[in-house]
Amino acid sequence: MPSDDRVQPVLAALEAPIRAFHSTLVATAEEVRGYLATRQSTWAARVARVRAELGPLAAGRVDAERFAELFDGHQEVDPIAIETMTRALDALTALAARSDRLCRVEVAPDASLHEAVGRALAEIGRAFGAARIVHEVRAGRYKPGSDDRPAEALPFARWTRAERRLGPPLVVRVPGSALRAAALAEFLDGRQRIVLVVEGECAPVPLVRLVTPGTFVLQTADAAGLDRLLRWDGPGIAALVPDGAARFVHDPAAGAHAWERVTLESVPDRVPRKAIGGLSATQQAEELELLQSLATRPAGAGPRAGEPAGGPGAAPGAGEPADKLAAWILSRVDLSDLG
Amino acid sequence: MSTASPAPSRPPERTILRVPEHTVEVVSDSGEGAQKCAQIFGRVSARMGNGVWTVEIIPAEIQPPPRTPESASGNRIRIGTRPVTNWGDHANLVVAFNEQVLLHRHRLEALAKDAVILIEDMWATHDDPDIRRAWNDAMDELGQRAYRFIPVPMEQQCLTLIDNPRRGKNMFALGLLAWIYSRDLEKIKEQIAHEFRKKSPALYDTNVALLELGHRWAEEHLDFRIEVPAIASDRPMVVMNGNQALAFGAIASGMELCSMYPITPATSASHFLSDIFEKFGGVVHQAEDEIAAIGVALGASFAGKVAFTISSGPGIALKTEFIGLAVMVELPLVIVDVQRGGPSTGLPTKVEQGDLLAAIFGQPGDAPHVVLAPATMEECFLCITTARRIAEAFRCVVMVLSDANLATGVQPFPRPAVDEHWLAQPPDLAPVREGLRPYDWDPEMGTSRRVIPGQPAGMFTATGLSHDELSHVGYTPDVHERGCVMRSRKLAVFQQMLKPPPVHGDDAGDLLVVGWGSTLGAIEEAVDRAREEGLAVSSLHLRFLSPLEPGLKEIFGRFRKVMTVEINYSDDPDAPFITEENRRRGQLAWLLRASTLVDVDCWTRVPGEPLRPGKILEALRASMPQGVQS
Numbered sequence: 030m031p032s033d034d035r036v037q038p039v040l041a042a043l044e045a046p047i048r049a050f051h052s053t054l055v056a057t058a059e060e061v062r063g064y065l066a067t068r069q070s071t072w073a074a075r076v077a078r079v080r081a082e083l084g085p086l087a088a089g090r091v092d093a094e095r096f097a098e099l100f101d102g103h104q105e106v107d108p109i110a111i112e113t114m115t116r117a118l119d120a121l122t123a124l125a126a127r128s129d130r131l132c133r134v135e136v137a138p139d140a141s142l143h144e145a146v147g148r149a150l151a152e153i154g155r156a157f158g159a160a161r162i163v164h165e166v167r168a169g170r171y172k173p174g175s176d177d178r179p180a181e182a183l184p185f186a187r188w189t190r191a192e193r194r195l196g197p198p199l200v201v202r203v204p205g206s207a208l209r210a211a212a213l214a215e216f217l218d219g220r221q222r223i224v225l226v227v228e229g230e231c232a233p234v235p236l237v238r239l240v241t242p243g244t245f246v247l248q249t250a251d252a253a254g255l256d257r258l259l260r261w262d263g264p265g266i267a268a269l270v271p272d273g274a275a276r277f278v279h280d281p282a283a284g285a286h287a288w289e290r291v292t293l294e295s296v297p298d299r300v301p302r303k304a305i306g307g308l309s310a311t312q313q314a315e316e317l318e319l320l321q322s323l324a325t326r327p328a329g330a331g332p333r334a335g336e337p338a339g340g341p342g343a344a345p346g347a348g349e350p351a352d353k354l355a356a357w358i359l360s361r362v363d364l365s366d367l368g
Numbered sequence: 369m370s371t372a373s374p375a376p377s378r379p380p381e382r383t384i385l386r387v388p389e390h391t392v393e394v395v396s397d398s399g400e401g402a403q404k405c406a407q408i409f410g411r412v413s414a415r416m417g418n419g420v421w422t423v424e425i426i427p428a429e430i431q432p433p434p435r436t437p438e439s440a441s442g443n444r445i446r447i448g449t450r451p452v453t454n455w456g457d458h459a460n461l462v463v464a465f466n467e468q469v470l471l472h473r474h475r476l477e478a479l480a481k482d483a484v485i486l487i488e489d490m491w492a493t494h495d496d497p498d499i500r501r502a503w504n505d506a507m508d509e510l511g512q513r514a515y516r517f518i519p520v521p522m523e524q525q526c527l528t529l530i531d532n533p534r535r536g537k538n539m540f541a542l543g544l545l546a547w548i549y550s551r552d553l554e555k556i557k558e559q560i561a562h563e564f565r566k567k568s569p570a571l572y573d574t575n576v577a578l579l580e581l582g583h584r585w586a587e588e589h590l591d592f593r594i595e596v597p598a599i600a601s602d603r604p605m606v607v608m609n610g611n612q613a614l615a616f617g618a619i620a621s622g623m624e625l626c627s628m629y630p631i632t633p634a635t636s637a638s639h640f641l642s643d644i645f646e647k648f649g650g651v652v653h654q655a656e657d658e659i660a661a662i663g664v665a666l667g668a669s670f671a672g673k674v675a676f677t678i679s680s681g682p683g684i685a686l687k688t689e690f691i692g693l694a695v696m697v698e699l700p701l702v703i704v705d706v707q708r709g710g711p712s713t714g715l716p717t718k719v720e721q722g723d724l725l726a727a728i729f730g731q732p733g734d735a736p737h738v739v740l741a742p743a744t745m746e747e748c749f750l751c752i753t754t755a756r757r758i759a760e761a762f763r764c765v766v767m768v769l770s771d772a773n774l775a776t777g778v779q780p781f782p783r784p785a786v787d788e789h790w791l792a793q794p795p796d797l798a799p800v801r802e803g804l805r806p807y808d809w810d811p812e813m814g815t816s817r818r819v820i821p822g823q824p825a826g827m828f829t830a831t832g833l834s835h836d837e838l839s840h841v842g843y844t845p846d847v848h849e850r851g852c853v854m855r856s857r858k859l860a861v862f863q864q865m866l867k868p869p870p871v872h873g874d875d876a877g878d879l880l881v882v883g884w885g886s887t888l889g890a891i892e893e894a895v896d897r898a899r900e901e902g903l904a905v906s907s908l909h910l911r912f913l914s915p916l917e918p919g920l921k922e923i924f925g926r927f928r929k930v931m932t933v934e935i936n937y938s939d940d941p942d943a944p945f946i947t948e949e950n951r952r953r954g955q956l957a958w959l960l961r962a963s964t965l966v967d968v969d970c971w972t973r974v975p976g977e978p979l980r981p982g983k984i985l986e987a988l989r990a991s992m993p994q995g996v997q998s
Contacts, residue, residue: 063788081789084621084753086742090911091754095865099815100761169798170824 034258035226035269036202038252040129043224044120046259047129050197054156061163090262109173110166117159124156136203140275143212147185149281154183157192174273185216193219200224205231205271208306211238217264224255232306233297234275234316236268240291246279249294250337254278274295277320287321291324372479376460378456386595389419389448390549391480394541395473396465397434398441400428401538406443406461407778408559409545413445414607414780415555417598419452421889422443422778423978425473426717435491435502437472444478444769449597452779453889457982459483461594465508465522466491474510475891476977482514484592486544488537489519505636507516518590525585527600529577543582548593553583572719572841599964604783605916610774610886611637612705613748613887618676619648620784622791623702623751625675627653631683632716633772638678658686666690669699670830672797672820674756676702681710681723684935688731693832693856695735698807698816700759702752707771707885709923711978716725718976719772721885722936725953727767728914734852736859737765738916743888747783747911753790761819762858769913771935773886773978782884783967805837806830807854838953859915868919872898873906876926878993882955882968883965887979892934907989921964929993931969932957933984938972 040047067078079100080093087093091325124131125290134149136142158181165171188196201223208231213267217239236246245258245265252271259263259334276294283290301313308316383511392409396402403424414420425442432439446456458480464487470864473479491503526540528534533540539560546556560575590770608616614637619628626645628638642652655661662679665812668675679687684705694701707723709715714722726775727739738758748770755766800819806828809816813944833841834848842848871880872892883891888909898905910917924930934954939946953961954970971987 059788077790081787082753083748083757084787084790085784086747086750086754086911087757089870090867090917092865092867099813099861128630167797 033123033210035251036133036200039200039224039226039255039269040133042252042255043132043200043259045220045223045309047132047197049127050110051125052193052196054121054125057156057160057163058118061121064163064167065111065118068111071201079330084247091162107173110171113162113171114166117162117207120155120159124153129252132199134199134201136201136207138204138206140207141212142201142203142207142209145203146199146201146213146216147183149201150185150188150221151182153196154185154192155181156187157195158183163339170258180276185221188219189350190219193221193321195219195223198222198224200226202226202228205229206306208232208235208268210235210266210268213266214239214241217241217244217266219264220262221264222258223266224258225266227268227270227274229271231270231274232313232316233273233301234277234313234320235270235306236266237316237320239266240279240287242287243281244279245281246277248262248275248277250276273299275320277324279323286330288326288330291320293320293324296321381591383523383592384595385592386597388450388596389452389456390461390594390596391444391446391459391547391551393425393442393444393459393462393473394538394545395425395440395442395462395911396431396538397439398430399434399463400441400534402442402463402465402541404522404563405538405545406445406540406548408542408556408563409549409551410443410445411607412555412559413447413549413598414544414550414605415559415780416552418596419448419536420607420778420780421452422446423756423773424717424776426776428715428717428792435466435468435499437468437475440469440472442469444796446779447596447747449599453500454893454976454981455777455890457980462486463520463544464488465537465541467503467510471506471509472581473913474513479513479515480673482516484516484518484542486518486520488522488991491519492519499773518810519583522599525581526578530574536578538573540585542583543579543584544586544590547578547583547586547593549596553579563730577791582980594909603784606783606896607778607780608745609636609776609778610742610745610748610770611706611776612640613745614678614752614768614770615641615644617752619645619650619747620749620757620786620790623650623676623703623752623756624673625651625653625665626678627655627668627670627675628678629655629661629683630903631658631680633708634672634678634680634683634704635774636663637706637910638799645752654783659690662687662690662701663692666694666697666699666701669694669701670697670821672822674700676704676752676756678704678706680706680708680716682713682725684726685729691737692731692733692735693764694942695737695828696749696832696835696851697730698763698818698855699763699765699830700756700818702755702759702768703765704752704768704770707769707897709974715976717772718975719886719935719978720974721769721771721887721934722974723769723956724913724936725805725958727769728959735765735854736856737767737914738762738862738912739767739769740912741769741885742774742911743885743911744781745777745779746784747773749781749784758862762815762862764858767914771886773935777886777978781868787874797823799949800826806839807835807837808852809837809850810852812857813861814854815861816854833842845876863915863918866917867900868923869908869917870912871906871908871923874904875906875923877904877906878928879883879903879905879988880924880930880990881905881933881984881988882930882956882960882981883907884910884913885934885935887933890981890984893981894933894988897981901989903988903992905992910956913956916963917953920960921966923959924964924966929969930966931971931991933979933987934970935974935979936972938970939975 076094076097080099129348134145136145205227240246243263245261247267248270258267275296279291301310394402394406410420410422423444428442444455446452452581460480462485522534522537522540526536530536563573626641636793645652665675665677709718709720710722742748751768755768759766806819807816821827828839836842836847891907895907932954934956936955938954939951954972957968957970
């Protein structure tokens with residue numbers, strides 16, 4: 030697939046969470062390295078470590094050797110556990126070396142978007158698998174033979190709630206013809222973010238089936254709006270779509286009702302006439318209708334959150350209970366004959 | 369006093385005074401920014417390679433009446449070619465924003481007899497006759513000394529750039545100092561940018577314009593410059609005050625929670641920490657009061673986290689009950705006490721070493737714990753790592769005694785080479801082996817393995833009541849006796865891991881001075897000066913105060929007299945009603961007398977300011993044992 034000049038701005042917009050995940054990988058690897066070093070050391074090295082732990086203020090003031098005699102009683106660690114830890118360290122180091130490439134996914138025209146994203150997340154999951162092993166060994170709970178495959182992928186379905194909040198965002202370049210976005214629903218949990226860079230023609234509202242109350246969904250033209258995706262403290266998906274597709278945002282923070290949360294920027298005026306991305310023209314038309322119905326304010330509904338009652342132009346205070354009561358009384362009275 | 373005559377508009381010749389050290393004071397009314405001016409000057413001097421020690425001059429009230437001696441606010445900055453370890457004796461140069469704040473410093477004998485004083489001259493010709501009278505009266509009093517006055521039209525000059533000189537004179541004054549001491553203007557601008565990084569760019573521009581105005585004025589009007597050569601360090605240096613150092617040290621030591629309640633002079637440490645702690649995985653929790661603050665820290669420690677709390681004397685008093693609980697439950701806990709003058713609210717902004725005995729013995733019942741005291745800004749950084757490791761190893765409370773002098777003073781020190789080992793290992797969460805009890809005391813040493821609830825088989829009921837090894841409440845004599853023995857014994861074990869303190873000077877002689885905490889630099893300077901005079905004086909500075917460092921009695925035995933120097937109260941032996949029997953002594957002196965049975969004397973003062981080496985030197989001369997020429 031040729032390079033897409035929209036990917037770099039997306040990566041730039043997502044730099045902070047990508048870098049944060051990378052830092053976590055590096056720090057965890059360092060910690061494991063330190064742990065292994067202490068478990069495979071001589072008495073002199075252990076005294077040196079206790080001396081270091083006491084810090085420079087204790088140098089010349091506290092006898093590190095006597096301190097170590099008393100307090101260096103770490104539990105014995107199974108050699109198999111040490112070997113598993115070493116493999117976990119290798120996995121962490123290898124993942125850290127991949128930097129932001131770990132967060133980039135390319136989907137071929139005839140490939141499955143779901144499988145490609147699932148594979149990428151499972152690869153990232155190796156880090157969590159490795160970290161789990163490390164934690165178990167350090168806590169003395171490691172049992173050789175169980176969960177000792179840190180080098181293997183860990184599918185998203187097996188990530189814990191905490192891990193689903195820690196995973197880095199994915200940037201997925203996908204042809205419009207392979208864009209079956211609804212299948213990504215299972216990955217939108219915790220704080221997982223996915224940004225699709227769509228190549229070529231696609232369905233007009235490929236993401237609308239992913240709109241759920243707690244998921245941030247954005248169809249947009251460029252990376253400019255991705256800061257809102259990052260601000261949402263929950264799962265989110267965005268797609269950089271071609272000109273013919275709708276532009277909208279579903280921001281869970283914008284209100285309690287769907288019409289408050291969905292803002293339409295543009296909707297294509299042409300009716301879909303051909304199948305694309307596995308969706309027939311009828312299905313695409315239904316998706317468009319679904320989007321419009323989600324965004325429509327029901328009759329009698331109050332103002333959007335943060336909007337004055339009666340809409341943007343309403344008089345201040347119109348949302349007050351007394352004003353609502355007055356409006357109701359007036360609606361019940363025919364004033365046409367009065368003065 | 370020399371006549372307060374205007375300096376020549378363009379001096380034909382300039383005197384360049386080259387000195388190994390010089391002391392500057394900048395004083396203004398509270399709120400006029402003298403502290404900011406002096407802080408920037410001090411930091412830039414340090415960055416240029418000079419040794420620096422700064423001390424804040426802080427009024428006791430938040431907003432005292434302006435133009436009164438009590439309103440004096442500012443800094444003393446002692447700069448030197450070599451490292452500077454204390455604030456010295458007298459200021460050689462003063463920038464004063466009015467004559468009343470200058471009077472305050474004069475009355476405290478803070479100024480050298482030949483000090484050069486750059487003073488705002490607008491008050492001499494002020495419209496208000498009361499102000500003119502006050503100026504004249506002050507000048508009469510100040511005239512008793514041979515100060516050299518240089519009137520500076522600060523207000524008039526600043527008005528050419530800004531409408532409210534009260535908000536800008538400090539940068540003008542900084543410009544004066546920058547020219548006098550040949551400070552690097554670019555470094556100053558960088559520091560201004562840093563200090564005002566949260567303000568608008570326009571404010572930076574105005575401050576720089578005022579700085580340059582002051583610099584220009586000095587260049588056109590002053591007939592002297594002062595050169596304090598700097599020796600660039602071959603090691604990278606950092607410049608910070610003790611509270612910043614404590615905060616950085618907490619991060620470097622792997623602390624996870626700082627639970628605090630604001631109190632002067634400790635607050636700035638937690639404020640600083642709250643800006644950066646989260647980036648390192650830590651949390652600053654501001655509790656509803658002092659008791660809750662230590663309670664939260666204690667709870668976090670119970671759950672296996674690494675926590676500390678920070679306060680000052682009155683706050684520590686409130687925490688007393690929980691300190692006792694921490695001792696009884698044997699939870700690792702670091703408590704930082706940034707001491708101020710007491711008792712009660714006392715002198716909130718002023719230095720004192722008055723909490724020593726309260727820190728060691730201030731809890732009801734027998735509550736043995738470790739007390740250590742950093743002596744420099746660098747040690748403020750390093751002490752938290754040491755305190756944490758000891759607290760966790762011995763399942764005990766470690767109190768760190770800093771003070772207002774360390775907290776607010778600034779000193780450069782070599783950039784610490786942070787070691788990942790300082791983070792120490794996380795708690796061992798392996799299943800508790802069968803038969804291990806929550807307090808499985810080693811019968812000889814009193815130490816026991818820490819058990820954390822959540823660890824498989826680690827659940828137990830922690831109680832402040834007297835308890836046995838299983839943490840079961842027990843009121844029988846043997847249970848209480850055994851618990852007391854075990855909690856005390858581990859301190860003895862720790863004391864045996866300590867090494868005797870080194871002696872500064874000769875290992876034997878006529879007089880040994882013993883100090884602790886922030887007085888280190890002043891004491892050693894005084895001792896060095898006494899030794900240059902031929903006196904056989906040495907000093908020794910303690911870091912561990914509970915348990916005391918070993919070998920003291922033997923060291924004391926090599927000197928004819930032993931005397932502590934401290935910033936806390938003691939009775940003058942010659943005062944009315946004071947006898948050898950009823951004399952109240954310095955707090956370290958009490959401690960040393962009790963533990964060594966040596967007749968340790970003391971010289972202590974509570975001036976609300978750091979001790980001056982010259983005053984200590986006078987005390988040393990006067991305290992030499994009989995038969996020694998002083």
